[in-house]
Amino acid sequence: MTSSSPVRVDLDGNTIKPLTICMIGAGGFIGSHLCEKLMNETNHTVLAVDVYNDKIKHLLEPESVPWTGRIQFHRLNIKNDSRLEGLIKCSDLTINLAAICTPADYNTRPLDTIYSNFIDALPVVKYCSENNKRLIHFSTCEVYGKTIGSYLPKDSPLRQDPAYYILKEDTSPCIFGSVEKQRWSYACAKQLIERLIYAEGAENGLEFTIVRPFNWIGPRMDFIPGIDGPSEGVPRVLACFSNNLLRREPLKLVDGGESQRTFIYIKDAIEAVLLMIENPARASGHIFNVGNPNNEVTVRQLAEMMTQVYSKVSGEDSIETPTVDVSSKEFYGEGYDDSDKRIPDMTIINKQLGWNPKTSLWDLLESTLTYQHRTYAEAIKQAIAKPAAN
Numbered sequence: 001m002t003s004s005s006p007v008r009v010d011l012d013g014n015t016i017k018p019l020t021i022c023m024i025g026a027g028g029f030i031g032s033h034l035c036e037k038l039m040n041e042t043n044h045t046v047l048a049v050d051v052y053n054d055k056i057k058h059l060l061e062p063e064s065v066p067w068t069g070r071i072q073f074h075r076l077n078i079k080n081d082s083r084l085e086g087l088i089k090c091s092d093l094t095i096n097l098a099a100i101c102t103p104a105d106y107n108t109r110p111l112d113t114i115y116s117n118f119i120d121a122l123p124v125v126k127y128c129s130e131n132n133k134r135l136i137h138f139s140t141c142e143v144y145g146k147t148i149g150s151y152l153p154k155d156s157p158l159r160q161d162p163a164y165y166i167l168k169e170d171t172s173p174c175i176f177g178s179v180e181k182q183r184w185s186y187a188c189a190k191q192l193i194e195r196l197i198y199a200e201g202a203e204n205g206l207e208f209t210i211v212r213p214f215n216w217i218g219p220r221m222d223f224i225p226g227i228d229g230p231s232e233g234v235p236r237v238l239a240c241f242s243n244n245l246l247r248r249e250p251l252k253l254v255d256g257g258e259s260q261r262t263f264i265y266i267k268d269a270i271e272a273v274l275l276m277i278e279n280p281a282r283a284s285g286h287i288f289n290v291g292n293p294n295n296e297v298t299v300r301q302l303a304e305m306m307t308q309v310y311s312k313v314s315g316e317d318s319i320e321t322p323t324v325d326v327s328s329k330e331f332y333g334e335g336y337d338d339s340d341k342r343i344p345d346m347t348i349i350n351k352q353l354g355w356n357p358k359t360s361l362w363d364l365l366e367s368t369l370t371y372q373h374r375t376y377a378e379a380i381k382q383a384i385a386k387p388a389a390n
């Protein structure tokens with residue numbers, strides 16, 4: 001479908017009216033893909049709010065794009081900008097993506113993490129509630145914390161029982177480590193904002209949807225240290241491993257790389273978000289897991305697969321020692337802790353929106369690492385050749 005597509009209908013066959021969407025955090029990884037989808041395939045208008053716009057610059061070029069006028073960038077920090085309420089008031093729907101969401105920050109900048117994920121989101125919820133505007137809020141699968149199974153003895157057969165590890169929106173508990181384990185500052189702040197939104201729905205009629213993404217990955221995720229982000233910065237695992245592969249360094253496995261994750265291709269996940277946007281009657285009042293339960297690997301397996309895929313897309317042999325073990329204390333510092341396993345239950349999103357992910361882990365890594373190689377390989381070569389800046 002193209003931007004000129006005449007009639008779009010929702011899952012119940014009703015015509016979809018063009019919406020004005022206030023998207024906060026539109027300049028980030030998920031926001032950039034969502035803006036791209038909305039410009040390419042719908043007639044909705046986006047008021048894109050962020051402090052940065054590098055990842056959506058290609059959508060903002062005046063005159064050269066068919067959707068001119070349907071996307072406006074508003075550079076503002078939601079912490080302290082009175083224009084926010086006006087933007088929410090003149091929109092039909094607000095989508096809040098703004099957050100500090102890299103684990104390296106949770107234990108080293110816990111105050112910023114809690115403020116960003118809880119305090120800064122409060123006015124957004126308040127303005128939506130007071131002005132009767134719909135809100136789609138981005139939470140995280142980290143609100144589940146650790147699985148019940150992780151507390152069972154290592155050899156307990158119950159560990160193999162899905163009842164002890166599958167994560168369900170309406171029944172699973174949220175299990176975090178102690179307060180000293182500051183890793184959980186993010187999950188705890190996200191959980192409290194979820195509870196506040198839920199309560200606004202129950203007591204004041206706020207029309208809301210909460211999204212719990214499970215490791216969405218793809219092009220434009222985070223940054224490559226020393227190229228388009230700080231040299232000492234620690235992004236999420238996809239960018240860490242991409243950076244190692246581009247620089248021909250061993251991939252660092254934290255605490256043995258035993259933790260398990262399910263990875264989903266960003267483009268599959270964005271399909272789910274579009275269904276939520278365009279089917280309010282089916283999405284409102286719900287919390288949705290959005291992930292791919294078929295793409296589970298340990299972090300070690302992820303490292304091995306990325307090494308193989310990168311070799312294929314770059315045409316370079318892998319290095320002799322492709323991985324190295326590091327302790328979490330050394331890599332993330334004091335107060336780090338980890339989720340052991342994250343498999344989303346898909347019952348609710350299937351029932352409400354009929355959505356399913358499509359892309360295998362191999363395929364999504366192939367397209368993502370092709371992008372990483374094309375975007376960064378040359379810049380890395382030049383950076384390595386240049387003597388370090390003074």
Ligand SMILES: NC(=O)c1ccc[n+]([C@@H]2O[C@H](COP(=O)([O-])OP(=O)(O)OC[C@H]3O[C@@H](n4cnc5c(N)ncnc54)[C@H](O)[C@@H]3O)[C@@H](O)[C@H]2O)c1
Binds near residue numbers: 050138139141214216
């Ligand atoms: N990528 C994932 O797999 C994933 C998983 C779980 C949860 N999430 C959640 O989804 C949301 C988006 O994640 P992402 O991966 O796109 O992250 P991202 O860091 O790429 O994007 C977040 C954007 O919000 C902006 N932002 C932050 N604070 C702001 C402020 N005060 N004012 C204005 N803009 C601000 C940032 O500049 C950034 O562009 C976050 O809430 C995150 O917690 C993402």
Ligand SMILES: O=C(O)[C@H]1O[C@H](OP(=O)(O)OP(=O)(O)OC[C@H]2O[C@@H](n3ccc(=O)[nH]c3=O)[C@H](O)[C@@H]2O)[C@H](O)[C@@H](O)[C@@H]1O
Binds near residue numbers: 141213238252
């Ligand atoms: O993406 C998600 O769904 C959520 O989970 C992520 O948390 P996590 O999966 O722990 O973060 P990653 O940086 O992607 O790390 C995944 C695993 O790889 C490990 N890792 C990371 C980087 C590295 O170089 N080596 C390594 O072994 C980590 O210790 C962790 O076990 C982030 O908290 C959020 O972006 C988000 O809310």
